[in-house]
Amino acid sequence: MADLTPALKLADDGLANSLDRLFELLRIPSISTDPAYKADCRRAGDWLVAELTSLGFDARLDDTPGHPMVLAKDHSAGASTPHVLFYGHYDVQPVDPLELWEAPPFEPALKEIAPGKTVITGRGTSDDKGQLMTFVEACRALKAAHGQLPCRVTILFEGEEESGSPSLKPYLEAHAGDLKADYALVCDTSMWNPETPAIAAALRGLVGEEVMIEAADRDLHSGMFGGAAANPIRVLSTILAGLHDETGRVTLPGFYDGVEETPSQIKASWETLGETSEKFLGEVGLSVPSGEKGRSVLELVWARPTAEINGITGGYTGDGFKTVIAAKASAKVSFRLVGSQDPQAIRKAFRAYVEASLPADCKAHFHEHGASPAIQLPYDSALLQSAKAALSDEWPKPAVIIGMGGSIPIVGDFQRMLGMDSLLVGFGLSDDRIHSPNEKYALTSFHKGIRSWIRILDAIGQQS
């Protein structure tokens, strides 16, 4: 093991400058799902290329049919050292409802929210700009301290993670030679709690689907036609209400094919984390799990599949009242997957269910929004164990191995397309409000995140 003292000290002493750089990136409104922000996405990519180039990386912006990829390499550690691919994303979620933000989402700031507890506020602070910059700043400190990195590093930042990553697979395929490494490092996850770092070893998959129900060829007056004309909102509500039975299980035929019961020793290790429904849900003003009955809250979010309605709209939704029967109504629906559930089979089952539920005169239109299967990583790899040790050195409490409720499709793509497992380490916290107004990232997460990557990269370098 190299002496890490100089690099860690550089990370500490340079924190203010690291924050300045992060704020520059946060100020760019790189909302990938909204075409209005296309130029901003490219600007974020350009900024990262310039930053990595100044660090001595061989960096470039690669065009795609969507937003561009940032690809950067520093292999000065030499061919005998391990090769890691670091992945992050520079795009962010939309910011609506804007009126709920306490400060403008793209004007990052430091805010002391409790004595000694400072956070960085703004869209993308936690998901994922703050996280990816922990790695960039760790590379900066290591290079400044030792003149080179402890292992070969390739960096891939994409700009479409929040909109289904449509360009990613073709890009991985076209650039497999550049991207294939010994393993991937992915920084887009959370700590177990503010004192306890976590490594995620199981991730749920995702199927995104939009359905639009159409009835009459125009909006109708509910006085003139009410009672006679089909109402697409009523039809849609009935279809959505039928997705779950009374025990909280999803009703689609075949939905649970490929879902396995979590091994009892894994469930037992989760029990030791001391999480309760009241605690987990209490942070967001809830208390009772709404999913399948008879399962712990961690099992529900880490190891059970779901159907959720993410958005719905139809008819008149402005101020006041309009006695209209809408011509159409639509909903965005997503399914979280576990085990070996087949995303395409589930999409097909959903569409078949909707079609079979349609009353006379109604049509359904579907629009696909991405699909990825669930991921299960090996619990016993040398990489996992050495990363666990490195993290445990940095933080007050030892690192834990956990599941993840959210999908990180790239991990599956790395596994299937490049034959490469991933190490999932991130420094988000459960109250970071990612995807919501007032997103934040703890200053501690950023600072100790940088220090954590210094330790992990060093540990990886020792494996050569």
Place this chain on the structure above:
Amino acid sequence: MADLTPALKLADDGLANSLDRLFELLRIPSISTDPAYKADCRRAGDWLVAELTSLGFDARLDDTPGHPMVLAKDHSAGASTPHVLFYGHYDVQPVDPLELWEAPPFEPALKEIAPGKTVITGRGTSDDKGQLMTFVEACRALKAAHGQLPCRVTILFEGEEESGSPSLKPYLEAHAGDLKADYALVCDTSMWNPETPAIAAALRGLVGEEVMIEAADRDLHSGMFGGAAANPIRVLSTILAGLHDETGRVTLPGFYDGVEETPSQIKASWETLGETSEKFLGEVGLSVPSGEKGRSVLELVWARPTAEINGITGGYTGDGFKTVIAAKASAKVSFRLVGSQDPQAIRKAFRAYVEASLPADCKAHFHEHGASPAIQLPYDSALLQSAKAALSDEWPKPAVIIGMGGSIPIVGDFQRMLGMDSLLVGFGLSDDRIHSPNEKYALTSFHKGIRSWIRILDAIGQQS
């Protein structure tokens, strides 16, 4: 009976000028439900006051807590003549979705949509500016031909009909002395078909209600919380889906209290109109009635109560996809009433049903949007019979007595507060797209509507 030839000729010769005046009124975007158009509503009222004053009416604009009332009198026919109160409304519905309009909604125009079939296009052409102007222009022709009207006429135009008429009852109460007449004339209804005028004798009531379901105290990431956190859109969908049973009946306890079966001779007279589901619904791209099974389409829209969802919104509804579990979701729901159904009892039953359906952690918030009971007018009055004869003289086919699916709450208010029945005559057509994009009013409706009121006012004058 006076010689009507001069007045009818003046209506014919003056049609182009009548249209110019109507277009001036149509250009004012008097959308009452949207606070952004408050000044425009007042402008429409001012315009009408000026117009009626120039006709010799004693006219004024009366302020209310909402939009102002237009009140105008011409009693020069003398105290021995019948006194009628004419009612119309100068406010209009919102215009969204704006992109579906073929021409800007507040730039009225004449358009020949088939050889010899010309329509007036724009918001409010049929509901209700075009209709109320038929009466104003009839008064103009009668005064020009005879120097005075055949009976005493008071005119009331309100500006809040499309937003629940919150100021109307207090106004009727405060001005009962001015407004109490022998009967009211209301011009806000439709013809049976383009050749057959209609007098509406039964109107459904309306209860408007908005419900908002709230769960977590913020929007959540569906990966992190999906399966554990209550989803308000799912809760709302389930509640809305439960409003009807499989036979199309509304499930609220006590909902059908006060609903009587339509007398068989009335149903028989409706049968003779030759209306089929295919014909009635075919005009809007539908074919199968969606309401209670085993009832004719006319019975469904004229004589049966309904529950409709007029709008729904929650979560992410923009382009692309956002894996969010929304903090709240809301719907606008309305009930059409018949017979002696009690609006307040139905509102209470709906709220009780929603509260009883709420799962743990969810709250419901309600907002009231107006209530009016159903109306049944006497089929055998002298007024109804003489109006029927006057209309039959003007149009190619004899007038018919019909029911109405929509609510005109003012008719109930006139009955209860001023002890005055109403005569409901209007010249709208079923394809006028009222409340929808591309609203229109047939030029024939406007022209022969003016001529119809000349005949009806004359007939009323004969009753003195």
